[in-house]
Amino acid sequence: MVLCSVVFLVGAVWLGNRLQPRFGNWNATLLGAGAYVVAVGIVMALLPQLGELAVNVQQYGHHATETPLPLTDSKGTIVYPGFPADVLFSLRFYSVAAQALLWATLGLAFGPLAETLLDPAARAAVKLVPGQPEPVGAA
Numbered sequence: 001m002v003l004c005s006v007v008f009l010v011g012a013v014w015l016g017n018r019l020q021p022r023f024g025n026w027n028a029t030l031l032g033a034g035a036y037v038v039a040v041g042i043v044m045a046l047l048p049q050l051g052e053l054a055v056n057v058q059q060y061g062h063h064a065t066e067t068p069l070p071l072t073d074s075k076g077t078i079v080y081p082g083f084p085a086d087v088l089f090s091l092r093f094y095s096v097a098a099q100a101l102l103w104a105t106l107g108l109a110f111g112p113l114a115e116t117l118l119d120p121a122a123r124a125a126v127k128l129v130p131g132q133p134e135p136v137g138a139a
Contacts (some may be wrong), residue, residue, distance in 0.1 A: 004043045012036035026115060 016032030023031065071080040 001043060001047065005040060008036050008039045008043075011039070026111060 012032040012035055015035055016028045019028035019031055022028070070078045070082045073079050
């Protein structure tokens with residue numbers, strides 16, 4: 001999954017660069033990101049479900065998760081009950097989801113504004129309203 005993710009990331013950047021003359025930088029970036037998400041989603045759908053890895057099925061049977069069983073000593077006494085990996089997964093998942101939501105919102109909201117501010121052609125297209133002061137830096 002990690003190898004596929006890196007390869008798809010390189011492919012998404014390449015695709016974005018190829019599409020940039022036709023769709024513009026912003027739209028080409030969104031198209032490349034969308035292609036990356038679709039490709040990673042397909043790979044994730046093809047991977048085995050949780051609890052279905054051959055080694056774990058052989059040793060522990062079918063379980064809905066890959067949560068480790070409790071640690072036991074040589075006599076079978078439980079030494080450590082184990083940590084529920086599902087809780088750790090949920091923490092990591094929601095942390096990543098919160099970061100993705102935050103940065104996607106910031107990027108989608110302020111990306112076009114920054115492009116308008118930094119693009120000289122877009123700045124020249126801004127019309128001055130009569131009676132309003134001239135924008136800062138305009139000469």
